[in-house]
Amino acid sequence: MIKKIESQGYYIEIGNHTESSLQQLLDNDFAQAKKVIIVDENTHDNCLEALLTQYTALKEAEVILLPPGEENKVMEICFQVWEALTEYKIGRRDLIINLGGGVITDLGGFIASVYKRGVQFINMPTSLLAMVDASSGGKTGIDLGPYKNQLGLFAYPICTIIDPGFLHTLPDNEKVWGKAEMLKHGLIADRSHWDALKEKDVHDINLDDIAVSVAIKNDIVLSDPKEENERKKLNFGHTIAHALEAYFLDKSPLPHGYAVGLGLLVESKISMDSGLLPKEEYFEIEHFILQQYDKIDNISSIAQTLLGYMQNDKKKEGEEYNFTLLQRIGEASINHSIEEAIILEAIKVIDAQF
Ligand SMILES: NC(=O)c1ccc[n+]([C@@H]2O[C@H](COP(=O)([O-])OP(=O)(O)OC[C@H]3O[C@@H](n4cnc5c(N)ncnc54)[C@H](O)[C@@H]3O)[C@@H](O)[C@H]2O)c1
Structure with a gap:
C-alpha cells in the first residue's frame, strides 16, 4: 500500500514504486515528453535497472551519469548537464527524473528548475537521508567553494516517490x-x-x-x-x-x-x-x-x-x-x-x- 502525503503543490508517495503514480504520469501527462534520468555511479549500478525494467516508457530515456559525492554538487557539473540537456533538445514540457541521494535530488532539482526557466521533475530518492529529508520541502541547490547550498532556489517536483526497497543496496x-x-x-x-x-x-x-x-x-x-x-x-x-x-x-x-x-x-x-x-x-x-x-x-x-x-x-x-x-x-x-x-x-x- 502506497502512503500519500500532500505537500506544497505536489505530493509525496511512500511505498513500492510499482504501486506509485509513476506509470500513470508516464502514460498520461508525459506520454509525449522526452525523459531524462539523472543518476550517480552508484544509483546507476544499483537502482536504475529496476526503473528501466519496469517502465517501458523509460527505456528510451536519456541517462545522465554523474560522479557521486558532495564535491560534485557544484556549478561545473550543472554546466555539463545543461549542455547535455541542450544537446538532447529537452524542452519545458519534458521530464527529468532525479534518481539518487540528496546530492542528486538537490543538484537535479536545481538543474531542472533553472534550465529554460523550469522543466518538470520527479524526485526518486534512493538514500535514507534523501528519503526522509532532502527530496521534499522544495530546497534545491549547490555548494559554492566551502559554503553549503550557497546557490539555489525553492522549486518543487511534480512528486517525490520514496521506495524504501532502494535501501537494500545502500551501505x-x-x-x-x-x-x-x-x-x-x-x-x-x-x-x-x-x-x-x-x-x-x-x-x-x-x-x-x-x-x-x-x-x-x-x-x-x-x-x-x-x-x-x-x-x-x-x-x-x-x-x-x-x-x-x-x-x-x-x-x-x-x-x-x-x-x-x-x-x-x-x-x-x-x-x-x-x-x-x-x-x-x-x-x-x-x-x-x-x-x-x-x-x-x-x-x-x-x-x-x-x-x-x-x-x-x-x-x-x-x-x-x-x-x-x-x-x-x-x-x-x-x-x-x-x-x-x-x-x-x-x-x-x-x-x-x-
Ligand atoms: N534539500 C534539502 O532539504 C536537503 C535536506 C537534507 C540534506 N540535503 C542534502 O543532501 C545531501 C546528502 O544526501 P545523501 O546523504 O543522500 O548523499 P549522497 O547523495 O551523496 O548519497 C550518499 C551515497 O550513497 C550512494 N547511494 C545513494 N543511494 C544508493 C543506493 N540505493 N544504493 C547504493 N548506493 C546509494 C550515493 O551514490 C552516495 O555515494 C547533501 O548535499 C545535503 O546538503 C538537502
Whole structure:
C-alpha cells in the first residue's frame, strides 16, 4: 500500500514504486515528453535497472551519469548537464527524473528548475537521508567553494516517490548517517519518534518510520514554506553541521548526515548551557548520539575557524549567531542569539580529546 502525503503543490508517495503514480504520469501527462534520468555511479549500478525494467516508457530515456559525492554538487557539473540537456533538445514540457541521494535530488532539482526557466521533475530518492529529508520541502541547490547550498532556489517536483526497497543496496554507514535527519525530526517535534528510533537498528527502519519522518518535515514546511519562522526548526543541528562540512570539504569531506549527527549533539549542549534543555534530556541525547557518531580528533583546536564559517551561514541574521535550540526532546524553539563563548565550549563535546 502506497502512503500519500500532500505537500506544497505536489505530493509525496511512500511505498513500492510499482504501486506509485509513476506509470500513470508516464502514460498520461508525459506520454509525449522526452525523459531524462539523472543518476550517480552508484544509483546507476544499483537502482536504475529496476526503473528501466519496469517502465517501458523509460527505456528510451536519456541517462545522465554523474560522479557521486558532495564535491560534485557544484556549478561545473550543472554546466555539463545543461549542455547535455541542450544537446538532447529537452524542452519545458519534458521530464527529468532525479534518481539518487540528496546530492542528486538537490543538484537535479536545481538543474531542472533553472534550465529554460523550469522543466518538470520527479524526485526518486534512493538514500535514507534523501528519503526522509532532502527530496521534499522544495530546497534545491549547490555548494559554492566551502559554503553549503550557497546557490539555489525553492522549486518543487511534480512528486517525490520514496521506495524504501532502494535501501537494500545502500551501505550501512550511509543508513546511520541518514538516520541523523530522522533523529532531528524526533528531537524538534516528536518525542515518540525519537524514542522509537533509539530502539532501532538501522536495518529495522521501515516504511512507517520513514513516513513519520517525512510527515513531520512536511507539516513544518507547509506551515512556513519560505523559512520565515517555523521552518527554521528544521535547521536544528545544521549550523554546526554546515561549518564542519565546510572545514573538511577540501580535506576529507564529512558526509552530511554524520555532520548533522554531531551538530545535533553540539546544539543540544548549547540548548542545555543556555538554560533551555533539562540536563537529564541532554545526557540522554549525548549518550545516544555518541553511540552512533564518532567524535573528531582535536576539533576544538579549529573551533574559531568553524565560527568563521558560521558567520557566512545563510541563516545568520545581523551580527549574532542565530540558533534553533531544544526546549525539551520533541520541542524546538527558534531565533536564539548565542555568544561565541557558549558555542566554543559546546564544540568540545564532539572532540575525541575530551
Ligand atoms: N534539500 C534539502 O532539504 C536537503 C535536506 C537534507 C540534506 N540535503 C542534502 O543532501 C545531501 C546528502 O544526501 P545523501 O546523504 O543522500 O548523499 P549522497 O547523495 O551523496 O548519497 C550518499 C551515497 O550513497 C550512494 N547511494 C545513494 N543511494 C544508493 C543506493 N540505493 N544504493 C547504493 N548506493 C546509494 C550515493 O551514490 C552516495 O555515494 C547533501 O548535499 C545535503 O546538503 C538537502
